[in-house]
Amino acid sequence: MPLTQxxxxxxxxxxVMPFAVGAGEEIYQGALVATNATGFLVAGAAATGLTYIGRADEHxxxxxxxxxxxxxxVRRNKAFLWKNADADPVGQxxxxxxxxxLDDETVAATDGTGTRSEAGTVLAVETAGVWVE
Structure with a gap:
């Protein structure tokens, strides 16, 4: 019903928001985190059906x-510096x-022939890693 007052x-x-953690998960402070198909937080991994959320602010x-x-x-809506994949590096x-x-600290250039979920938008590529928003 629409507001009348x-x-x-x-x-x-x-x-920074709290997220419910998935069963069997250990999440480390600073980890790339995502939600799984049921909406629970998991550590980043090479898997389909994950939705990138941000960086864990605690263990x-x-x-x-x-x-x-x-x-x-979880800290959200920021750019984070993730490691760049050795075998499938993100380029300029x-x-x-x-x-x-790719995992809870690494991003890759491709979806690995349909085996990886999106991490976000690449903002910069440096020797230290990849800035992802």
């Missing part, structure tokens, strides 16, 4: 738990284009 809509700063061990037993704070020609999750 003013409403104080709740607001949250979405830069959490849910390796013995069920989906959602633990939460972890991909600036402004998509790169792909």
């Amino acid at each position: 003013d409403r104080m809509t709740p607001v949250r700063d979405a830069e 959490v061990d849910n390796s013995g738990g069920a989906d959602g037993d633990e939460t972890v704070l 020609s991909l600036v402004g284009q998509t790169c792909y999750i």
